[in-house]
Every structure is written in structure tokens, then in C-alpha cells.
Amino acid sequence: MERTDVIKIVNDFLIDEFEAEIEGISFDANFHETLELDSLDYVDLVVLVEDSFKFKLNGEDFKSVVSFDDLYDLIHSKVNQVELV
Amino acid sequence: MKRVVITGIGIYSCIGKNLDDVKNSLYNGQSGIGLDQKRKDNGYRSGLTGMLERPNLKKQLSRRQRIGMPEQAEYAYLATLEALLNARIDLDFLEKNNVGVLYGNDSSAAPVIEANDILREKMDTTLIGSGAIFKSMNSTVTMNLSTIFKLKGINFTISGACASGSHSIGMAYLLIKNGLQDQVICGGAQEVNMYAMGAFDAIGAFSVREMDPIGASRPFDRDRDGLVPSGGAATVILESLESAQKRGAKIYGEVIGYGFSSNGDHISKPDVRGPVRSLEMSLQQSGILANEVDYINAHATSTPLGDQNEARAIYQVFGSKPYVSSTKSMTGHECWMAGASEVVYSLLMMNDSFIAPNINLENPDEDSVKLNIPTKCTEAKIDTFLSNSFGFGGTNSSLVIRKFK
Numbered sequence: 242m243e244r245t246d247v248i249k250i251v252n253d254f255l256i257d258e259f260e261a262e263i264e265g266i267s268f269d270a271n272f273h274e275t276l277e278l279d280s281l282d283y284v285d286l287v288v289l290v291e292d293s294f295k296f297k298l299n300g301e302d303f304k305s306v307v308s309f310d311d312l313y314d315l316i317h318s319k320v321n322q323v324e325l326v
Numbered sequence: 327m328k329r330v331v332i333t334g335i336g337i338y339s340c341i342g343k344n345l346d347d348v349k350n351s352l353y354n355g356q357s358g359i360g361l362d363q364k365r366k367d368n369g370y371r372s373g374l375t376g377m378l379e380r381p382n383l384k385k386q387l388s389r390r391q392r393i394g395m396p397e398q399a400e401y402a403y404l405a406t407l408e409a410l411l412n413a414r415i416d417l418d419f420l421e422k423n424n425v426g427v428l429y430g431n432d433s434s435a436a437p438v439i440e441a442n443d444i445l446r447e448k449m450d451t452t453l454i455g456s457g458a459i460f461k462s463m464n465s466t467v468t469m470n471l472s473t474i475f476k477l478k479g480i481n482f483t484i485s486g487a488c489a490s491g492s493h494s495i496g497m498a499y500l501l502i503k504n505g506l507q508d509q510v511i512c513g514g515a516q517e518v519n520m521y522a523m524g525a526f527d528a529i530g531a532f533s534v535r536e537m538d539p540i541g542a543s544r545p546f547d548r549d550r551d552g553l554v555p556s557g558g559a560a561t562v563i564l565e566s567l568e569s570a571q572k573r574g575a576k577i578y579g580e581v582i583g584y585g586f587s588s589n590g591d592h593i594s595k596p597d598v599r600g601p602v603r604s605l606e607m608s609l610q611q612s613g614i615l616a617n618e619v620d621y622i623n624a625h626a627t628s629t630p631l632g633d634q635n636e637a638r639a640i641y642q643v644f645g646s647k648p649y650v651s652s653t654k655s656m657t658g659h660e661c662w663m664a665g666a667s668e669v670v671y672s673l674l675m676m677n678d679s680f681i682a683p684n685i686n687l688e689n690p691d692e693d694s695v696k697l698n699i700p701t702k703c704t705e706a707k708i709d710t711f712l713s714n715s716f717g718f719g720g721t722n723s724s725l726v727i728r729k730f731k
Binding site for chain 1: 448
């Protein structure tokens with residue numbers, strides 16, 4: 242899957258399910274602060290990623306994520322790992 | 327001891343989504359019963375149910391607030407919003423006062439089943455998501471209302487089967503009367519979905535008059551064949567008279583008595599002695615005589631034994647004088663919600679001086695014929711009414727409410 246496809250899918254579920262404003266989403270913006278995530282929200286992110294990409298993130302994975310760009314990278318790399326397997 | 331008054335009411339039911347619509351339905355004898363084909367397709371013996379649509383709260387509540395709400399909490403939210411509005415209690419008041427919440431609810435079947443369906447399929451609890459736990463617990467309504475409205479007083483759910491809503495008002499009455507709370511948001515909520523009522527349908531308690539949904543709920547009628555499940559939510563705000571007068575609040579009525587009892591007998595078969603004890607206790611607590619009660623909103627669900635035994639209990643304590651009716655003839659049996667919604671229905675009648683018709687009563691049986699049951703909307707001055715609620719396990723609750731003087 243191309244990175245642009247990942248970005249589209251992630252942005253769509255952030256807008257639909259997390260009610261994110263499209264204007265607030267940019268590569269450099271802080272992902273956690275923009276979405277005002279609390280600990281429960283990460284559980285729902287895991288569900289959305291699994292529904293959309295068929296692999297499961299865990300809590301540790303989010304520790305390396307600061308910006309939206311980091312999130313796209315993380316998911317894109319995992320998608321490619323799954324595809325290779 | 328403090329006097330306890332009602333300063334706010336709100337409703338979301340199959341006969342209307344607000345007080346005005348519900349009052350019109352009560353006045354016109356309008357039924358809210360229909361046939362749910364999905365239940366028939368999934369093996370229900372009866373597809374009859376109260377019909378109401380699920381609200382869309384996307385504009386009113388945040389994602390985090392909505393995600394832990396099952397349908398009955400959504401109904402309870404809207405009913406409570408209406409009640410707070412007409413009680414003229416705003417968020418600033420809630421912030422500065424220890425307002426409590428005691429709400430009746432006795433199941434949350436759909437979220438439990440949906441969560442376990444995911445678990446069976448995915449074999450991973452994380453994939454159930456974060457909302458299911460808050461939707462699944464019996465206390466879901468009080469946990470949602472208390473967090474949305476930032477409540478700071480007493481906070482728990484009353485589970486007393488089909489008397490849950492009534493006991494919530496009774497318990498709040500006792501707390502306020504004894505000076506432990508000044509304002510309590512009470513009520514009852516009932517989910518309306520296919521998963522909620524399968525086990526109830528299994529014991530053959532529901533009417534199967536599917537060709538005539540509007541005629542299916544026929545409390546006190548000789549030809550009844552079971553109850554019709556229904557739901558929604560009703561909120562009743564109880565307040566000490568001092569607090570209400572200090573705020574200049576409108577007073578809908580005064581709670582003057584709460585009677586309760588347990589049959590101590592069969593798990594599902596109603597009896598006469600338990601309800602009689604509850605009725606007598608409510609009169610004793612109220613300090614009034616039986617002949618001072620103008621109207622009794624009966625529990626009568628349209629089951630032969632339940633209606634018959636309640637008719638006997640009412641006749642034994644009150645004779646033939648008071649008006650008696652079952653609003654379940656129009657609403658169906660709102661179960662955990664019923665004790666609260668029927669107080670709302672009765673308050674609307676008391677404040678507008680009418681008795682809603684007990685629709686579908688064409689042929690009274692040998693017990694109900696002794697009671698004064700109007701089958702047409704009747705203009706009547708009500709100074710004092712009594713609301714009965716009974717439930718599985720033999721739990722009984724009787725509330726006595728009168729016009730504030």
C-alpha cells in the first residue's frame with residue numbers, strides 16, 4: 242500500500258470517528274494534542290487501525306508517535322511488514 | 327422532616343419525545359405500539375413493542391461522552407435535559423450544589439452481547455473498544471448522567487425490576503425528607519432492542535395479538551393475552567420544599583408517601599398480599615385516608631394474573647371510588663422506566679385535570695369490573711394520586727403524590 246493511501250484512510254477515520262477538524266491535521270502538528278486524546282482513546286485507535294489495516298498496534302507503538310507524520314510512518318511501515326509476510 | 331416536591335419532569339417515550347407530545351397522546355388515547363419485524367425474523371414469539379427512534383446526539387455531546395452511552399442512557403439524557411430545563415436548573419447550579427442522581431435501570435443487554443460477539447470473532451479484548459464497559463454496566467445511566475451534568479451528590483442505580491423507576495423516586499424522597507440531599511435527579515430508563523427482550527419473550531409473557539398492535543396491550547380486559555414490552559426514559563427532579571421555594575421553582579406536585587414490600591413468594595407470579603402491604607404503607611406514610619386518593623395509576627401490564635391480583639389489592643384497600651387506569655394500554659410496559667414515566671404521566675394529568683383513557687378495555691373481568699376505570703378521556707380534578715409499580719422477585723412500590731398546597 243502506498244503512503245498516500247495510508248494517509249487518506251487514517252485521516253478519514255480520524256475525521257469520521259474522532260471528529261477531528263481537517264484543518265487541524267497536518268504532517269507537523271502534534272497528533273496527541275490536536276486530537277486531545279486520553280488513555281481510553283488509544284484503545285479505540287487500535288480498533289480503528291485493526292478494522293482498516295488488519296494488524297494490531299499496541300500501547301508501546303504510540304510512544305514513538307509525536308506528529309501526524311509519525312503516525313502515518315508507523316502505520317505505513319506496519320502495513321508493509323504485513324504485506325511482506 | 328423536610329417536605330419533598332417535584333420541580334422538574336422530562337420524558338422520551340413511544341407516545342412522545344417531550345412533555346407536550348406525551349400529554350396530547352395521553353389526552354387522545356394514542357398508542358405507541360407497533361410490530362418489529364426484526365424480532366420476528368430472529369425467532370421472537372411476539373414482535374410487538376413500543377416503537378421509538380434512537381436520537382442523534384452528535385451535536386449535543388462530545389465523542390467521549392457519546393461512546394459510553396447505550397440507547398437507554400441517550401433517552402435518559404434527553405429526558406433529563408427537558409426536566410432540568412423546566413426546573414430551571416442550569417450547569418452553574420449543578421456546579422455549585424450537591425445535586426444527586428438515582429435512576430432505575432435493570433439491564434443493558436445489547437452492549438454486552440455486541441462486545442462478546444467481537445470477542446468471539448477476534449479473540450482479543452482490546453478490539454472491543456473503550457466504550458463497551460461503560461455501556462454494559464447496569465449503572466450505565468447514572469454514570470453517564472453524573473459525568474455529563476457534573477453531578478456531585480448521591481450517585482447510583484436502582485435495580486428493582488419493573489419497579490426500578492418507582493423505587494428511585496421513593497429512595498430520593500427518603501433522602502431529601504431526612505435532610506441528606508436537597509435535589510435529586512430520579513427516573514427510569516429502558517432499552518428497546520432485540521437483545522433486551524429475548525429472554526422475557528421466552529417465558530411467553532408477551533401478547534401475540536400481532537394483527538392488531540394498537541389493541542394488543544389491554545390491561546384489565548378479559549381478553550388480554552400478555553404484555554407488550556416498551557421503553558425510553560423519564561426523569562423526575564425531587565427537591566426539598568425549602569430549596570424549591572428559595573429558587574422560585576415551579577412545583578408540579580409533592581411526594582407525600584412511599585410504600586414498599588416484597589411478596590416473599592414466587593419469582594414471577596404476582597400476589598395480592600404484597601401489593602396490599604405496599605399500598606397500606608404508602609397511605610400510612612402519607613398520613614391520608616384511602617378515600618382521599620382521587621386517581622390510581624395502576625401497574626397493570628395486561629397479563630391476566632397480574633391485572634387480576636392488582637385489581638383485588640386496589641379494591642381491598644380503596645374500594646370502588648378512585649379512578650383507576652393503566653397508561654400501559656397506550657405505552658406498553660416500559661419496565662425499568664415505568665415507575666418513573668407513570669409518575670410523569672400522572673403529573674401531566676393532575677396538572678391538566680384529566681384522566682387518560684385505559685384504552686382497549688372492552689370487557690372487564692370479575693375483578694376489574696369493581697373498579698372505576700375510565701375508557702374515555704375524562705375531565706377530573708385530581709388532588710392526590712397513587713402510582714403502583716411491581717416487579718419480578720415480588721418487589722412492590724407505591725408512591726403517593728398530591729398537588730402542592
